[in-house]
Amino acid sequence: MTYLSDSIIEWYEKYGRKKLPWKSIEPNPFHIWVSEIMLQQTQVTTVVPYFQKFIARFPNIHTLAIAREDEVMSLWSGLGYYARARNLHKTSKIIEKQFNGFFPTSFHDLISLPGIGRSTAGAIMSLAYNQSYAILDGNVKRVLARFHQVSRPGSETKYESSLWDLANKHLPNKENDKYTQAIMDLGATICKRSKPDCDICPLKTKCQSFHFNTQDAYPMPAKKIRIRKMNKTFIVFRNREKIYLEKRTLNDIWGGLWSFMETEDKKNIQAIIKDFDRNSKIVKKLEPFIHKLSHREIKINTVIVETSKNTDNFFALNEINFGLPKPVAQIIEHLKLER
DNA sequence: AATTCGGGGCT
DNA sequence: AGCCCAGAATT
The missing domain is CATH 3.90.79.10 (Nucleoside Triphosphate Pyrophosphohydrolase)
Known part of the structure; x- marks a missing residue:
């Protein structure tokens, strides 16, 4: 399947977000890793100022690895999900010791590290090393759920699993780094949760939700959590x-x-x-x-x-x-x- | 398979 | 007032 990836990459060339602070001409794995962790369940506009302060203080793995945990936590203060910061620090020490200070370059090594799961490992493999790995964040879920009208069965695991299958099926055979950034950008700026801009969407000719006008029904809502x-x-x-x-x-x-x-x-x-x-x-x-x-x-x-x-x-x-x-x-x- | 973990943006 | 966000770890 290449219609979706081709269309999205072409769209990205013109309209993608190319100036985010963790993006650079030559990808910086350390920057990409820090940003991916900060961006877990956290919106881009919230992350930007935290990322800039964090990188100014910890410009590389080594400075992070030798830092006091309290200072790391201080720079995370207000961002939430503090296990992310503790794992980030823990992982920097593991990279220093067990990987001789070199940022891991394989999916296997990445996903073994604290705080790095399937999607984040895929994101680093793709964005930092241009390898053919899928991600499944909120943006990708929304785009795929609408494009294919993916229903949510009783089992949440099956739902996740079917989205992962689709995410893998749509991977392009080149420019995976660009595609990964592109599908997130599309989800964030066009295929928005409410009032998606379908009229200017590059996927509208084959999007099931556009065809049947079911954009509001997908992705199907998750089970409500009680507060x-x-x-x-x-x-x-x-x-x-x-x-x-x-x-x-x-x-x-x-x-x-x-x-x-x-x-x-x-x-x-x-x-x-x-x-x-x-x-x-x-x-x-x-x-x-x-x-x-x-x-x-x-x-x-x-x-x-x-x-x-x-x-x-x-x-x-x-x-x-x-x-x-x-x-x-x-x-x-x-x-x-x-x- | 379900619950836990923050805080903020947007409607 | 409610839902969701570049999810992962734990129960």
């Missing part, structure tokens, strides 16, 4: 200009970032405070606010506690340079303004 609502109380221990922070464990949200002590049960607040410092007391409560995640909705309460303790985990507001969850960063900004 868990929960409460959290952040306990901000403050000693003059310094506040207490601790590093979060990896098996929860915001893993590896620094945060306040917290509880989900308000009845525990007094006990936690007295356990920390029996002479401390609550001096203030901030206005509660809702922090929304894609799978949770957290009502965040904040209590400020004055303490005279001053351990290693106390930091001046202006010297905090590691990763912070969004709501924690918000609260710290608020505290700075009060000064």
Whole structure:
């Protein structure tokens, strides 16, 4: 099958996005890898400023591999899905040690690395090395689901599998790098989720959804996830200009970032405070606010506690340079303004 | 096979 | 207010 790839590549020559910051005349595998990880479940416009700051600080694998994890997390702060950053760092060390600092060039080696799955490995093989591998991101899924009117059976696995088959079937026999970029660009700029610009789409003469006017029905919607609502109380221990922070464990949200002590049960607040410092007391409560995640909705309460303790985990507001969850960063900004 | 993991853009 | 985004790892 070459109609689809030929048409898309031809379209890309005229209308594709060729100036994204991770693109260069000579492909840079390190840049492509970092961008692919940042772009997982994250839109291009969100990623661009993070990518530029990240590359300015870590221009190559070596600088990343020898960095402190806290600094890596700091540059990821606000981007979300923090396991991506931890895996990125972990993988840079693996490449330094096990691959002698050379970025892997085979699909087998790439997919063995933390944070690199089938689609990301395919993207690197294609975009960095012009090898014939498919990707299956949200853009490609949408284009293929519409082009073929792919239905979503009971089994999600079968649906994914049939899309992968189509993605492989449509691979061109040359210019795979250009094709991969092209089909993503088409999905992002023409074959959009809502109001696709079918009239100027290079695939319209053979697109099933255009023919039957079913663009809104494809891709068929995924199963709805239910959003868990929960409460959290952040306990901000403050000693003059310094506040207490601790590093979060990896098996929860915001893993590896620094945060306040917290509880989900308000009845525990007094006990936690007295356990920390029996002479401390609550001096203030901030206005509660809702922090929304894609799978949770957290009502965040904040209590400020004055303490005279001053351990290693106390930091001046202006010297905090590691990763912070969004709501924690918000609260710290608020505290700075009060000064 | 289903759930978990962020935060933001767009409608 | 709800859905989706250059998905992968874990349960």
